[in-house]
Amino acid sequence: MNTNVTDAPLTVLGGGPAGLATGFYARREGLAVRLFEAADAVGGNARTLQLGPFRYDTGAHRFHDKNETVTADLKALLGDDLRRVDAPSQICWQGRRIDFPLAPYDLLRKLPLSLLGQIAWEQLSIPRVSDDAEHFREMALESYGPTLAELFLLNYTEKLWGADATTLSPRVAGDRLEGLDLITFLLEAFGGTTDKARHLDGSFYYPKHGYGQIADATADALGHKHIHTGARITKLAHDGERIRRVTINDAEPVGVNTVVSTLPLTLVLRLLDPPPPAPLQSLAKSMRFRHLRLVVLGLDRPRLTPNASLYFPDRSVPFTRLYEPKNRSPDMAPDEQTVVVLERPCHPGGEGWEQSETSLRRQARTLLTEQGLLEDGDTVVASTHHAVPFAYPILDVGAEAKSTRLTEYLRDFENLYLLGRSAQFTYTHVHNLYAEARRLTKRLTASSPASVA
Numbered sequence: 001m002n003t004n005v006t007d008a009p010l011t012v013l014g015g016g017p018a019g020l021a022t023g024f025y026a027r028r029e030g031l032a033v034r035l036f037e038a039a040d041a042v043g044g045n046a047r048t049l050q051l052g053p054f055r056y057d058t059g060a061h062r063f064h065d066k067n068e069t070v071t072a073d074l075k076a077l078l079g080d081d082l083r084r085v086d087a088p089s090q091i092c093w094q095g096r097r098i099d100f101p102l103a104p105y106d107l108l109r110k111l112p113l114s115l116l117g118q119i120a121w122e123q124l125s126i127p128r129v130s131d132d133a134e135h136f137r138e139m140a141l142e143s144y145g146p147t148l149a150e151l152f153l154l155n156y157t158e159k160l161w162g163a164d165a166t167t168l169s170p171r172v173a174g175d176r177l178e179g180l181d182l183i184t185f186l187l188e189a190f191g192g193t194t195d196k197a198r199h200l201d202g203s204f205y206y207p208k209h210g211y212g213q214i215a216d217a218t219a220d221a222l223g224h225k226h227i228h229t230g231a232r233i234t235k236l237a238h239d240g241e242r243i244r245r246v247t248i249n250d251a252e253p254v255g256v257n258t259v260v261s262t263l264p265l266t267l268v269l270r271l272l273d274p275p276p277p278a279p280l281q282s283l284a285k286s287m288r289f290r291h292l293r294l295v296v297l298g299l300d301r302p303r304l305t306p307n308a309s310l311y312f313p314d315r316s317v318p319f320t321r322l323y324e325p326k327n328r329s330p331d332m333a334p335d336e337q338t339v340v341v342l343e344r345p346c347h348p349g350g351e352g353w354e355q356s357e358t359s360l361r362r363q364a365r366t367l368l369t370e371q372g373l374l375e376d377g378d379t380v381v382a383s384t385h386h387a388v389p390f391a392y393p394i395l396d397v398g399a400e401a402k403s404t405r406l407t408e409y410l411r412d413f414e415n416l417y418l419l420g421r422s423a424q425f426t427y428t429h430v431h432n433l434y435a436e437a438r439r440l441t442k443r444l445t446a447s448s449p450a451s452v453a
């Protein structure tokens with residue numbers, strides 16, 4: 001490992017999509033790179049795991065075709081293994097399946113007339129001032145009207161984030177509600193189908209062997225000799241102007257030149273030596289992440305649903321979403337069997353986090369039976385459980401101002417760059433991270449041609 005500061009390569013902390021993309025683009029720009037990842041494998045929160053003959057992702061992932069250059073780069077990395085998928089998602093509502101994104105014709109067929117009348121009236125009469133809404137509840141009510149918001153948005157959002165919608169920023173919706181505005185809704189109502197692909201849930205790319213293939217292909221292209229797994233960053237020593245050394249697994253510190261950190265923003269503050277001013281430390285402590293637990297069930301039947309994802313907005317259901325990997329790529333399970341994954345959001349130390357695996361699995365099975373998806377005779381041939389920590393930065397009202405303060409403090413270190421979902425404390429997606437990594441490495445190349453490998 002290089003310990004000479006002056007000719008140290010670009011040091012990337014974290015081997016999730018943001019770190020891998022940074023390493024990949026940096027190498028493509030000709031920069032020398034070394035990447036440190038705490039886990040024994042790369043991919044972060046976007047990995048694919050194996051359970052016997054089944055493959056599943058660490059959360060329901062899609063690759064969104066939103067950035068031409070990034071999509072082209074991924075096509076070059078994955079070749080024919082990157083396929084376009086058109087798989088509809090649905091919401092489970094009172095024993096019915098409602099299309100998601102919401103579609104007027106579908107709602108007409110599935111909702112009672114009284115509700116439809118209410119929704120139609122609200123769609124035409126509500127004031128639309130949602131751009132400056134103070135919190136998610138206000139945004140949802142103003143954008144969709146009370147009926148649609150209460151039926152499908154507020155309950156789901158509160159369950160996902162584990163917080164009252166009045167405490168959540170309107171930005172928690174991310175791009176998920178794109179294309180669900182009144183115009184799209186009316187266009188579809190009067191003009192037949194519109195292009196639902198605009199919405200993140202409709203049409204997407206997905207690799208043949210699971211979403212983690214994106215991370216794996218990026219790591220291959222970056223070069224495994226530049227990647228150090230099992231390398232947990234335990235300290236970031238600085239002199240107030242630059243990060244000087246990183247400590248890995250509490251061993252001898254390593255000298256660094258330019259550092260790109262994709263670690264959670266709040267963790268970076270904790271790792272700094274000397275520590276940051278006390279007010280910033282307490283600010284960092286007040287910022288939270290939502291964690292996830294996954295229940296994975298392998299089933300002795302060819303399919304359970306036709307959907308990419310099934311959503312459960314009902315507050316009494318502990319899970320938010322079910323996905324069936326085979327509906328994204330048939331190679332995720334054998335022909336005659338399938339696998340499903342249920343997502344249970346939790347706060348660390350909270351009820352869901354502490355719940356035993358057995359009880360979680362029982363709840364999953366009960367839900368599938370109640371929803372009419374599983375019958376008593378259906379056999380679960382394999383099952384497992386997986387925890388996804390730091391799944392979502394909790395964007396409560398005020399979180400943006402807090403993360404801006406922390407980021408501004410860290411920006412004063414002239415050789416430190418932050419990139420990533422938890423690193424920037426923002427609800428972003430993989431295609432954005434690749435695009436940002438590409439931009440960042442171009443900037444770094446332009447500013448430090450001396451570090452070219």
Ligand SMILES: Cc1cc2nc3c(=O)[nH]c(=O)nc-3n(C[C@H](O)[C@H](O)[C@H](O)COP(=O)(O)OP(=O)(O)OC[C@H]3O[C@@H](n4cnc5c(N)ncnc54)[C@H](O)[C@@H]3O)c2cc1C
Pocket residue numbers: 013014015016017018019036037038039042043044045046058059060061062063064231232233234262263264267292343388390391392419420421422423428429430431433
């Ligand atoms: C359930 C779910 C569904 C999602 N669906 C989609 C989707 O459909 N499409 C999409 O584009 N995005 C989706 N995302 C978002 C996507 O997974 C994230 O944006 C992406 O994983 C963020 O990448 P990252 O590199 O910023 O962070 P992470 O993936 O969290 O990677 C951070 C890495 O840093 C490592 N690390 C942490 N601490 C240390 C340390 N001290 N030392 C060294 N390494 C450390 C971690 O082990 C990890 O590998 C989803 C996320 C979740 C949770």
